[in-house]
Amino acid sequence: MASQLEDGPVTSGFEDIRLINDSLPELNLDEIDLSLNFLGKDLQYPLMVNALTGGTDQALNINRSLARMALKYGLPMAVGSQSVALEFPEATMSFSIVREVNPNGIILANLNAAAGVKEALQAVRMISADALQLHFNVVQELAMAEGDRNFKGIRENIRQIVKECPVPVIAKEVGFGFSREAANSLMEAGIEIFDCSGQGGTNFILIEDQRGGHFAGELNSWGIPTAISLIELLQLPTRRVIASGGIRSAADAAKALALGADLVGMAAPLLKTFLSGGLEALDQSLSGFFYRLKAVFLMSGARNLHEIRQKPLIILREIAEYLRLRGIDPSYWARR
Template identity: 35%
Template sequence: MIAQRKDDHVRLAVEQQQDHSGRNQFDDVSFVHHALAGIDRSDVSLATAFAGISWQVPLYINAMTGGSVKTGIINRDLAIAARETGVPIASGSMSAYFKDPSCADTFQVLRTENPDGFVMANVNATASVDQARRAVGLLEADALQIHVNTAQETVMPEGDRSFSSWVPQIEKIAANVDVPVIVKEVGNGLSRQTVLLLRDLGVRVADLGGRGGTDFARIENGRRDPADYAFMHGWGQSTAACLLDAQDVGIPVLASGGVRHPLDVARALALGASGVGASGGFLRTLLDGGVPALVSQISTWLDQLAALMTMLGARTPADLARCDLLVHRDLRSFCTDRGVDTRLLAQRSGSAGTFHEMTGAHDD
């Protein structure tokens, strides 16, 4: 039953990708174009560091799958692509492994095919400390993701209906595992209040996991008979909204959900993310064209991200957070209601002299 559910998730997620080529709230964010901001490509580094974690690049393959023969093959291919491109990678939820240890290899392949890469294990908020440690041990993981997904569980026919234990359990896991803990949403977003709570629980990093990518409430509704939870489709906040809501929360944030291309990666970094995750689009590329197609896509994204940074005058991903941004349409209304001053984002490069210093320009 678990293996079938995992296969259903992949099938329904890929079907959703047909709908994700259009606009989302990342399109409500634009860079102010400064025509003399550009720097030399040779001066650009894609390396990012946060919460004691160092990555070669600010892009990662976010949690997808595992737990069945088919999903084990997908994880193998994702791991190969991660190895070939140097991007970090996360496993899907390892709950299936706890219930059926015989499927361990469908997750462990992420490490065996990618022995030197940055690998994140993934558990749910009901996992015990022992289970969290087992997940980390199985993958020799460099970090642990704990996913939170109340909307998905609510729509899932066999889902959880008891959520009160999640907060104390997250705190317990964060205090008792030996790797950084990242708490992530699965596509409905983390509000500012939630990120501040996670910080107080000892969580090192928050993956905002906003609306705009794979909609797991919609996936679970597709598994229901009848499919009577359609009103839950699109629940939550977009990733761009979550990034704006999470300004200065005191812990690093990662951005995932609705990332369609390198410009979205640059926008997310400029809005304060330390790294940016993609999953659904990468999965579709893998299933359509195999490992070579995914390696090519990721490599192209990284090259194009570096090109954008060169034009914008950002030597590092963190420097993008000093670029001037404009916020438009519904996202601007969200900021007004949540008390986010978008004028500050539009004036971050400061005066002409400060801008001159930021880009590293100098007079001969």
């Protein structure tokens, strides 16, 4: 599984965004506070374990281990698509293990945006979810030899799910990014939280091409880089956005948070680290990541999430040009 998870060829865009070094921060690393409130619960770190897996024995083991780390560091965690457990109830355990390991944590259910209301409610109940992620994967379906071809009626479907669902519904891409137009349309259907999951990390076109998909290597660059999708969504009145897709370093995460993301999400890097080095490697990798994230906050002169959101960001090159052409002035962040 891990060998298929190559990033690229297009990057997330965070390399074109800079925080400014503060040589005189007057801060102690111990006082850097990354805490936040998300879905009504207090969290120590602004990182989510994003949707990955479920359904098989290997997935049970992976989800149990990811859930242990989510418990240890107090991280929200999304399970992979639960459609398999709705069809084959014996697969339920590979998802419900996440709630068993972490009874009070934030756990997100996950289904395709085309799922019915009944399935959505079942998925939420299965893991006593705090929220439901509905994933939008039009690109992946079209790249897949056996994927869906008809995407009509999804917005109305979302409206029904939002109406009936007892917990918040999050619209989530899977690596191709939402535009502000798509997000606007989803807001009209009742969505208030987005996971932009943009381009620059896991690329399902590459994955599907390796499985004999229909894009034949021609469309590998399709999508909206995460930095752009994030900034577009943050222009909307909702402003509750999770930044994911190609978050690969503490610097990427700090920039996303400085732009205004509520938190960042990571999927493939956590899976790869676990598959190659087990729970200990994952633990070390997370603890190193949080150390570096605090370091970037300190080096930017920010004590907490509120302060980093007021620090200047320099948006350069292609990302700046793209934003300008979309009517968003990138110099706003440089001067704030």
